[in-house]
Amino acid sequence: MNQPVRLAMLGCGTVGAEVVRLLHEQSADLAARIGAPLEIAGIAVRRIGRDRGALPVDPALFTTDALGLIKRDDVDVVVEVVGGIEPARSWLVEALRAGKSVVTANKALLAEDGGALHDAAAEGGGDLYYEASVAGAIPLLRPLRESLHGDRITRVTGIVNGTTNFILSAMHATGAGFAEALEEATELGYAEADPTADVEGFDAAAKAAILASLAFHTRVGAADVHREGITEVTAADVASAKAMGCTIKLLCIAARSADGPGREAVSVRVHPAMIPLTHPLASVGDAFNAVFVEADAAGQLMFYGRGAGGAPTASAVLGDVVAVARNRLAGVRAASESAYADLRVRPMGEALTRYHISLDVADRPGVLEAVAGVFARHHVSIATVRQAPAGGGTGGDGGDAILVIVTHVAPDAALAATVRELHGLDIVRSVASVLRVEGGI
Ligand code: NDP
Numbered sequence: 320m321n322q323p324v325r326l327a328m329l330g331c332g333t334v335g336a337e338v339v340r341l342l343h344e345q346s347a348d349l350a351a352r353i354g355a356p357l358e359i360a361g362i363a364v365r366r367i368g369r370d371r372g373a374l375p376v377d378p379a380l381f382t383t384d385a386l387g388l389i390k391r392d393d394v395d396v397v398v399e400v401v402g403g404i405e406p407a408r409s410w411l412v413e414a415l416r417a418g419k420s421v422v423t424a425n426k427a428l429l430a431e432d433g434g435a436l437h438d439a440a441a442e443g444g445g446d447l448y449y450e451a452s453v454a455g456a457i458p459l460l461r462p463l464r465e466s467l468h469g470d471r472i473t474r475v476t477g478i479v480n481g482t483t484n485f486i487l488s489a490m491h492a493t494g495a496g497f498a499e500a501l502e503e504a505t506e507l508g509y510a511e512a513d514p515t516a517d518v519e520g521f522d523a524a525a526k527a528a529i530l531a532s533l534a535f536h537t538r539v540g541a542a543d544v545h546r547e548g549i550t551e552v553t554a555a556d557v558a559s560a561k562a563m564g565c566t567i568k569l570l571c572i573a574a575r576s577a578d579g580p581g582r583e584a585v586s587v588r589v590h591p592a593m594i595p596l597t598h599p600l601a602s603v604g605d606a607f608n609a610v611f612v613e614a615d616a617a618g619q620l621m622f623y624g625r626g627a628g629g630a631p632t633a634s635a636v637l638g639d640v641v642a643v644a645r646n647r648l649a650g651v652r653a654a655s656e657s658a659y660a661d662l663r664v665r666p667m668g669e670a671l672t673r674y675h676i677s678l679d680v681a682d683r684p685g686v687l688e689a690v691a692g693v694f695a696r697h698h699v700s701i702a703t704v705r706q707a708p709a710g711g712g713t714g715g716d717g718g719d720a721i722l723v724i725v726t727h728v729a730p731d732a733a734l735a736a737t738v739r740e741l742h743g744l745d746i747v748r749s750v751a752s753v754l755r756v757e758g759g760i
């Protein structure tokens with residue numbers, strides 16, 4: 320058995336406490352798998368006196384001096400489960416520059432300034448692993464950065480936020496509105512007291528940036544990701560999706576497409592979208608996560624599991640700890656960041672999407688022609704049109720009708736301009752619902 324590999328734990332909250340517990344419970348197996356025991360050199364927290372229950376660890380290991388702990392010569396690996404941008408960024412840059420390996424679950428930091436961490440890792444020669452930052456327990460980043468490195472990934476479509484998936488699944492199952500479903504999610508402990516990061520899509524956008532960077536060998540940051548949350552999704556939208564044999568999910572979508580002769584670009588977006596009930600992501604319910612990857616040679620792959628929670632996230636953290644510990648013992652490091660492709664990131668207006676538009680219109684001759692003319696002017700091709708009398712009447716009596724239009728793929732800017740013009744038509748009483756459509760209906 321080799322000398323112990325010594326860990327500096329930064330944070331001991333929901334995830335950190337589970338990492339500590341598993342390190343203790345699995346210590347013999349982990350040592351056998353690595354070829355050396357893992358030892359905790361210290362645990363940096365904000366409040367030394369906090370009640371941490373029956374954590375199987377020497378209380379003397381706790382400190383509030385994170386930087387002092389990181390700088391210690393007997394620390395080989397830094398495990399960061401604190402979260403946020405600062406001071407986590409300064410700590411991890413310091414650790415990486417000093418040649419230590421880093422394992423982090425910090426998606427916000429990776430999406431905000433992952434480049435600084437990768438540059439510091441390249442400078443110091445240590446490893447930077449972050450499997451837990453996207454989709455919790457699901458092994459996803461390692462397959463993207465290793466197993467699929469011989470392939471060409473074309474598209475990644477994911478449900479990467481458990482809170483919003485719980486809310487949208489509840490709205491679909493019960494017909495509840497957003498506020499009611501959020502209340503249920505809060506009562507059951509899925510949504511945090513301040514749910515902004517989840518329901519406004521910030522959490523999913525950070526994860527989308529990390530996935531796109533790995534899939535397309537391009538640095539993509541949170542600012543490059545088009546983001547819309549689910550607060551505007553109504554019970555009527557969900558009913559409209561159901562009527563089409565669909566459901567609504569908050570999707571993160573990263574896709575590559577041609578960008579002129581011999582060039583490609585990527586679009587990275589997070590927004591609610593209708594998907595058919597037959598799509599593999601439609602059956603992902605509750606607070607589960609799933610990511611659907613499409614690649615030239617591999618075809619379609621689906622990764623599914625728990626995207627959050629102390630123990631599931633700790634599983635991913637420990638997998639990374641084992642990997643970096645083995646690398647240190649072998650005197651090697653993992654392949655460094657792959658950002659050679661440096662593809663242009665498209666603005667949302669250029670993203671190729673489809674819309675489902677539900678209009679309340681006057682039911683009289685020429686209305687369909689006027690509506691279709693708006694789509695034609697913006698070069699948006701209509702795929703299907705369905706008309707029903709508003710309020711369930713027989714129609715054709717000069718009253719209102721509901722027109723449901725689904726488009727073919729078009730640039731998002733053309734679709735948005737079409738909807739804006741529809742709003743201004745006097746024959747359109749209201750634009751009842753506008754949703755993007757994914758997954759081929
Ligand atoms: P918690 O808020 O539960 O824990 C944060 C920990 O960091 C606490 O131990 C806290 O100390 C410590 N801490 C906070 N600020 C400082 C500081 N300035 N100096 C030293 N220690 C500090 O967070 P989570 O465990 O939920 O999340 C940790 C990371 O994991 C985040 O990046 C999060 O995005 C990510 N993640 C979390 C998931 C989850 O399900 N919770 C899922 C996937 C990723 P103290 O205990 O004294 O308060």
Ligand code: HSE
Pocket residue numbers: 454455479480481482483517522626627628
């Ligand atoms: N808040 C996140 C979610 C969990 O609801 O999925 C951490 O990534």
